[in-house]
Amino acid sequence: MDPESVRAGSRVPHGGTTDPTVLDFSANTNPERPDDVEAVYREAFDAATRYPDDDYADFRAAAGDYVGCVPEAVVPTAGGLEALRLAFEVTLSPGDTALVPEPSFGEYDREIRLQGAEPVAVAHDELLDADPAGHAVAVVCTPNNPTGELASASDLRAFAARCREADTVLVVDEAFLDFTDEPSLAGTSGVVVARSLTKMFGLPGIRAGFAVAVGDLGDRLALDARGRRRRALHAGRGVRLAHPSARHRRTRATPRDAV
Numbered sequence: 093m094d095p096e097s098v099r100a101g102s103r104v105p106h107g108g109t110t111d112p113t114v115l116d117f118s119a120n121t122n123p124e125r126p127d128d129v130e131a132v133y134r135e136a137f138d139a140a141t142r143y144p145d146d147d148y149a150d151f152r153a154a155a156g157d158y159v160g161c162v163p164e165a166v167v168p169t170a171g172g173l174e175a176l177r178l179a180f181e182v183t184l185s186p187g188d189t190a191l192v193p194e195p196s197f198g199e200y201d202r203e204i205r206l207q208g209a210e211p212v213a214v215a216h217d218e219l220l221d222a223d224p225a226g227h228a229v230a231v232v233c234t235p236n237n238p239t240g241e242l243a244s245a246s247d248l249r250a251f252a253a254r255c256r257e258a259d260t261v262l263v264v265d266e267a268f269l270d271f272t273d274e275p276s277l278a279g280t281s282g283v284v285v286a287r288s289l290t291k292m293f294g295l296p297g298i299r300a301g302f303a304v305a306v307g308d309l310g311d312r313l314a315l316d317a318r319g320r321r322r323r324a325l326h327a328g329r330g331v332r333l334a335h336p337s338a339r340h341r342r343t344r345a346t347p348r349d350a351v
């Protein structure tokens with residue numbers, strides 16, 4: 093992180109209001125939560141007298157199974173935002189540039205600037221046609237928040253190949269991908285996938301997510317994350333990510349049934 097840029101940074105307002113007297117209709121999270129969260133938390137509390145094992149093998153196995161990649165490629169994080177922070181920490185240096193969709197999630201700009209790098213805005217529906225050459229990073233949010241458009245896996249893979257040729261790391265934010273039927277890009281070479289348990293799992297307050305990358309990129313992410321120990325959902329069994337539940341299917345079907 094660039095010390096000068098940290099001084100210039102400011103908060104990006106998102107995540108709704110913290111005022112308990114206001115009814116917040118801006119929430120974009122699933123109102124239903126997995127049944128076993130409470131038990132996992134109780135387990136974490138019981139184990140909280142000791143530092144957790146920072147290998148998180150159970151969580152990584154479940155997360156890898158969930159997105160279709162090897163567990164070794166999974167790096168547990170405190171929410172999708174920390175996955176993005178890790179991705180930018182290991183790929184950006186002061187003076188670099190990063191392609192970002194516009195409009196999109198406001199934190200990309202701030203996180204990129206914190207590394208001393210410069211975001212370069214591209215219209216949200218033109219990003220996959222942009223030339224990644226000369227940029228250290230390209231960011232795709234799929235489905236994009238707030239426009240909702242979904243990139244097909246084949247278009248994303250084609251863009252990932254062009255990014256690899258240009259030596260540009262592709263960061264794919266899949267915070268809302270669970271609400272669609274598109275597969276994850278997790279495990280693709282040269283790509284960092286950022287996942288969040290906030291949205292589909294309805295758990296914004298728990299701050300759980302993970303990053304996925306393979307090869308040297310994955311090794312750098314894991315090294316950067318090492319020592320940032322978290323207990324909560326990553327302890328013991330972790331939340332059951334492994335198989336899309338009836339709850340997932342219900343959530344996906346609801347908006348379609350409504351139209």
Ligand SMILES: Cc1ncc(COP(=O)(O)O)c(C=O)c1O
Pocket residue numbers: 106107170171172173174197233237265267268287288289290291296299300301
């Ligand atoms: C597109 C997008 N990515 C990432 C995040 C961050 O997710 P988390 O709350 O898990 O840090 C959000 C949260 O609003 C988001 O909208």
